[in-house]
Amino acid sequence: MYEVKTFNAIAQAGLDTFTDDFEINQTDEPDAYLIRSVNLLQAELPESLKTIVRAGAGVNNVPLGRATAQGIAVFNTPGSNANAVKELVVSLMIATARNLFEAHNYSDEHTEADVSQRTEKDKTKFNGTELAGKRLAVIGLGNVGSLVANAALALGMKVIGYDPYLSANAAWRINNRVKRVDSIKNAVKNADFVTIHVPKNNETIGLLGTKEITEMKDGAVLFNYSRIGIVDNKAAVKAIRSQKISHYCTDFGEPIIADQEKITITPHIGGSTLEAETNGAVQGANTVMNYLEEGDTTHCVNLPNMQVPFETAYRVTVIHQNVPNMVGQISTQIANREINIENMANAAKEKVAYTVIDVDDLQGKDQEGLISALEGIKEVYKVRVIKHR
Template sequence: MYQIKTFNAIAQEGLAKFTNNYEINKTDNADAYLIRSVDMHEHDFPSNLKVIARAGAGFNNIPIDKATENGIAVFTTPGSNANAVKEIVIAMLVAASRNLFAAAAYSAQNSGADISLRAEKDKTKFNGEELEGKTLAVIGVGHVGSLVANAASALGMKVIGYDPYLSADAAWQISTDINRAESFNDAIKDADFVTVHVPKNDETTGMIGTPAIANMKNGATLLNFARGGIVDNEAAVVALDAGKLHSFMTDFGDDVLLNRNDVVITPHIGGSTEEAEVNGATKGATTIMSYLETGNVHDSVNLPNLSVPFNSPYRITIIHKNIPNMVGQIATALANENINIESMSNAARKEVAYTIIDTNHLQEKQVDEVINELDKIGSVYKTRVIEK
């Protein structure tokens, strides 16, 4: 019986995916965590924990290095909230181009018998422009960015996409009407609107700062519904004050952005829809079950992709450092235990490697011995034995 622990409200549709081989929130020493936004950085991981799945695209709340050193596979659910984010970005594009927030604030603050006459007189203050024919730069055309690009194109916008890490799978999701920029600056230099949809990491933190904004078209509108910190908010404010930017719309609050008519802040609700929560919980649950029952890895945050048909009675999985002679040491340790290897597969991701070994010859009394022998290898993080 596998044990699952949750720390946030997880959609019931996701929890219902777990079969009778799973119990939920019966113990703190769980095999798997299914979480959303809970901060795990100060959390003590139990010895039995094998996998963390976050129902969402980001993983800033999980200490990845710490999890890896404890032999814990970390997964997110990319794409589960992509449509929700796409819709709010399209809504913000419309709102920005038509000055909807300023117009609504004006109407809400005016009353009296002559409101209709005054509104008719003053409405020219809020004249906007149509999106059709305007240029949108989409920085990052993965799960969310590709949907935004396609939807904006359908509205008649000229869309320019830029993503140096675009995978072949993602490329198939982009309309042939989308122009592909060769560089970041080429994408943004003539854009009326710039929206970012990249993960937050060392390379992308502050990527929209003073130099990038200087290369933008005067009067452009900037949107950040990806991650806080990708846009340098102080640089954005300087550009707004100088008239370089027309407006800034973001899902991530910051004191420097408060009390400005040219900034719209939403409280991190880009992916917060009932449908997205269900999608994330469902995908998180199926990911956990697949990893616990087969050891196969797909779209992990800290492990390489490795999926192997599980045809033998037993499977041994090892998370270890990516250094020379690890596979040789593992094979030697199994030979010393008289374990015959039916098949062996190995993959690496930067400093971390993952090995899957299938065997027909493993007696139940040998399981603990095999785990102990492999864990003795200094660069092994965690060994598991899975019985089919």
């Protein structure tokens, strides 16, 4: 029996996904955490914990370095809220193009008896533009960016895309009418709208700043529905005040952009739909089960992604440092106990590696002794033995 502890409100459909081999919220020493936005950065992680799965895309609320050192695999659920974010961005493109925010404020301030006559006279102040024929630059063509790009094409827009890390799977999702360019400068230089959809890491913090905004078309509209810090908010405020850009919409508020005319802040609601929460919970539950029952690391953010068919009676998984001779040391410890290796797979992600060893039989073998010996290798973080169900 595996134990799962949840944080935040996990959609019931996700909880219902777990099989009878999993108990939910029955202990404070679980095998898995299934979370949403709870802040674990300062939390003590129990020794029993083997995985943390975030029902959502971002994992900036998880202490990745500490989790890795404890041999805890951390996952997200990419794509589960992509459609929700896409629809919000598209709705904001329409709202800014048609000056809906300004029109609402006007109507809210003019509720006197002659409002119909007055608004009929003044409505030309809010003349907007149509999206058809306008140019959209999409920075990042992954799960969200590809959907935004395709939706914009369906609205009759011209779409330019930039993504130097575009995967083969992501490329298949993108309409071939999306023109791909080789730099942010070439993407934004003639765009009426610029939207950014990239993960937050050392390479993307400040990705769109003063230099990039300077290259943008005067009066362009800018969107940040990725993470705070990817757009330099100081540069965005300066561009708004100088009328370099006409509107800035973001899902991530901070004091510098508060109470600024022509800046619209939504309260981190990009993925907040009933459907997205259900998708994330179901995907998260399946991720927990696949990792605990098979050692599958698909969508793992701190380990290499591996999906190895489990066709033997037992599987040994080892999370360890990516240094020379680790596979040799691991296989030697197994061979010393006269255990036959049927299959072995190994992969690395930066400084961390993951080794999967399938063995024919551990019946009558000293499993605890094997685990102890493998964890005795100083570069090893965690060892698990999984019995095929």
